[in-house]
Amino acid sequence: MKSREVRVRSIQVNALAGRKKSYTVRWVVAAEPKSRTFGTRALADNFRSDLMQAANRGEAFDADSGLPDSMVKPEESVSWFGFVRRYIDMKWPGAAAKSRESTTDALATVTAALVRDVPGQPDPALLRRALREYEFPPAARKLDRPADIAAALRWLDKASQPLTALAEAAVVRPALDVLGLRMDGRASAASTTRRRRSVFYNVLQYAVELELLDFNPVDKLRVRSARRKVVAEVDRRVVVNVGQARELLTAVTYVGQRGKTGRRGERLQAFYACLYFAALRPSEALGLRERDCHLPKTGWGMLTVEKSRPAAGKRYTDSGEVHDDRGLKHRGETEAREVPIPPELVAILRGHVERFGVGADGRLFLSERGNVVASSTYSRVWEEARILSLPPDRAASPLAGRPYDLRHAGVSLWLNAGLPAPEVAERAGHSVDVLLKVYAKCIDGDRSRMNERIEAALSA
Structure with a gap:
């Protein structure tokens, strides 16, 4: 719709604290307010002058764009929808x-x-x-x-x-x-x-x-309301202790109907154990292959974590599979990290390989059909294991509410055992700064011991 009802207003100076000044030209077309902001006063003055000259010549202004025909560039025909497709095509590869x-x-x-x-x-x-x-x-x-x-x-x-x-x-x-x-x-x-x-x-x-x-x-634009805090720290209420972790890993083996290859939960026990004892991310555990595992008959073993299989959806992966096939988070495509694993996890992994074998590509954790285990599957099994293992009040609490919380518990265990932060960060795949920020509330979680130290200082 075109209109000759145009009023050009004065330039508004925007001076937000800590930011460079900007200049907004304001005008009205057919009772609809319009505005355009510029980084310098000169650009704003030139634009306002062009508007006024077009209005004085009697040009009709477009009610949508707010501009007269003489000021419409070819780019004005670009819609937001069309431009977004252009942006996605640029970013996608x-x-x-x-x-x-x-x-x-x-x-x-x-x-x-x-x-x-x-x-x-x-x-x-x-x-x-x-x-x-x-x-x-x-x-x-x-x-x-x-x-x-x-x-x-x-x-x-x-x-x-x-x-x-x-x-x-x-x-x-x-x-x-x-x-x-x-x-x-x-x-x-x-x-x-x-x-x-x-x-x-x-x-x-x-x-x-x-x-x-x-x-x-x-x-x-000014922020209309106070920003809500993005929680980065781990809630200590989700962190299980060693005894609770072992009980949950046992409960997992009772989940599902028993079939030819055992219960569904039995196929996943070693997966959850990697999240706790090696503090792997679920996507890292799903990418674990037999050749990545050094599993001696006695003593400590080693996992060389190199692959990650995050779930994204068929439309978003280059392969057309649900799970992407990528390197590790925050690392180069071919960069790996080594995670020493205790004898308990070594035994669990050896037993898993002996009973269930590995996939054609050497992957340890497969669905019954040989595919990558879906996040919905290992989440459902975990929910049932929590109900079997935990008392009702604990099952209703945030304690180990997600499989990922096993990783939090594993990292917390290492920190509270006295391992230096750089060593924990290297094993967990974090920077030291992020590690200490995320797990700040989980370090030295034994409050009674801390209270004793304070009491001793007060009575000295």
Whole structure:
């Protein structure tokens, strides 16, 4: 829609503490406020002058972009939806599968919200599914699309905001708010909100890099409410002691119906044992191969951890498998780490290999069909083992609530046994700084012993 009802206002100076000044040109087209922010006063003055000259010439202004025809560049026709596809195609080749998944989650959420009022809007959940499963993953664009998915994407093509509209705070602010919400309207976890907003910011920064936007609009927005803290420290309530860990590992073997190869839980006992005694991440344990294991008949053994099999989804991996095949977290593609393992874990692993064998590629932990064990499978088995092993009050508590908590318990055990932090960090695959930050509340967890030391100091 075009309109000649235009009022150009004065330039607003934005001077947030600790940030460089920016300058916002404000104007109104057909009662709709518009704005564009620039990094220098000169750029803002030139843009405002162009607006005023066009208005004085009697040019009609576009109600969506807020610009007269004489100021519309070819880039103005780029929609947010089209630009996001361009961004994903640029990022996809070098990204890990989990990064691809989190990127598409963030961009599907915000793209479904950055739309104009066009008749026929589909359900937001359907629109997000269409983007995540059929449009954003490049390989998925070749798949046959159900009629409702195809209709939703056709609507989005028409309704998506122009990229230039994101120069306006009134457009960007609601988009940031949506990134902090779940589909049911409740607040997302603080870590999820931060991750999604980081992706959104990076897409806008890419638009600035390509000179499609003059300024990243997020930089001029104040945080509306206090940031929720992203919890990085391990909650000491989830950490089991040695006795509890052994009871849980025993309980695992009673989970599932007994079949030709034993119960389902029996196939996974050694998997959970690696998480506790070697403090492996679940994805690292899933990537463990027979050649990575030095398992002597007596004494300590050694695991050479080289591979990781994180679950991401078929649409996000290059292989088309559910699990990605990657190197270790925070390390080079071919870099490995060595983890000494106690005789107890050596015996468990030797027994596992003798009873269940290994896969064609040497992997230790397989499903009954020979595939990588799904995270849903080892999580369900763990839930049942907790109910079998723990008293009702403990089972209702956070204690070892997830298989990953076994890793936390293993690292905490090493720290409280007096191992130097650099050695623990090397075995766990952390930096020393991250190790001490994450496990700060788990170091020297014996409060009674600490209280005795304080009492002795007070009575001295």
